[in-house]
Amino acid sequence: MIADALAALADPTRRQVFELVAERPSPVGQVADRLPVSRPAVSQHLRVLRQAGLVQEERIGTRHVYRLDTxxxxxxxxxxxxxxxxxxxxxxxxxxxxxxxxxxxxxxxxxxx
Amino acid sequence: MTTGTDTTTVRRSVVVDVPVERAFLFFTQDIGKWWDPNHHLLGEPLAEMVFEPRVGGSIIDRGVNGTESRWSTVLAYDPPTHVAFSWSINLQWQIESDLTKASEVHVTFTAQGESRTLVELEHRHLDRHGPGWESMRDAVGAPNGWNLEPFAQAVIAV
The missing domain is CATH 1.20.5 (Single alpha-helices involved in coiled-coils or other helix-helix interfaces)
Incomplete structure (x- = not known):
């Protein structure tokens, strides 16, 4: 579990994605707006972070909001x-x-x- | 005392029956007189603690054989009302030199009359320690490192 998390955060962009979500719960688009990477790339990073137990996904209507796994x-x-x-x-x-x-x-x- | 919304900050406060200047100086200069002597990262018993009273200074633990551990950087020093310092210890109980990966302890001293002071402490940005929170649980009761035994109940209760 810890090894998964460390591996997930080894990528600098993914670490930035994690820090933005840790700052406040956000939908994919909001994270993408604050980083020089595409929305699909952010989605991919969030998926890896979720699998590593670092963030949680919550569905609000049609939006997927990501937050820190607390x-x-x-x-x-x-x-x-x-x-x-x-x-x-x-x-x-x-x-x-x-x-x-x-x-x-x-x-x-x-x-x- | 704490709210459920701000999950990355811990807040604690205490009222002490001493003047604000005294409270501030004792908290900083005399840190070794109130800090839990079991809480250090030295491989030898703690001999003394030094709080360098300036922004950019360190909090230094010194062992009986002279080993030094600079585990904190002073981030703010405004006597007698405010002091802040980093918690530069990662979750593997090692010194973390990158301040962006360290949490921060902010302490505010407010005079409540001539000989009474409210001390409010905020330990902020706990998420900066990143993954590996689970190791905190593993560290409880570990024979080396900090003696976390007193905290076992709190951790287990979660």
Whole structure:
């Protein structure tokens, strides 16, 4: 699966197609308008990206809209949400502790372990 | 806290009971005093972290034997209200030198009175890490690299 995705993105044009779709869900024509390649070529690239599990196709009326396949992104988001939640809590604990005046301690107390 | 529409950004915030200048300086200059010491890419224990306070500077992890890991580039440095830095680590847990393939962490500090500060963090452009998100799952519990054990629950829950 990862190998498929890497292979799909090895092509620079296909990578651009992927980045445009990642930016916002788009029909084929809209992607083609922003790249110096033909519409059939963009369709072909999107097909490869879809087979690699990188983008999803959604049919809206007669249009085919492509969007990022977000299953993988959700994993990444969950990871970072948890990471920053914990890190900001640690930041709060540390900065408030250092800032708190402790009259009984000498001024260098905050440098102590 | 987060909306379902913006899938490539993670947002977190915290209120700290210190003045805004203090919050900003501690977040940057004293990053080593709050960063999880298990989170580094060195093959040796972390000795210190250095945050170079200028645009184009680096965040540097230094190991006990002197190994250095420059895993982030400072993208914005506007004390005491805003700092941004790259997350130049790819999904194989290696340094990514191409900034266009790195996600970005933007932090805003807003004074809420003389001794209280709202810290808002946005981790943007997660999609820039490209394919291979699955490897994040594989990395959980790996004996080397970052200790991701605390995050296992979050990842598994997805």
């Amino acid at each position: 299953a993988g992104l959700e994993i990444l988001r969950a990871y970072f949400e948890s990471f920053w939640e914990r890190s900001l809590a640690a930041f709060k604990g540390a900065v408030e502790q250092v800032n708190r005046p402790e009259p009984s301690d000498p001024p260098t107390a905050e440098e102590a372990p």
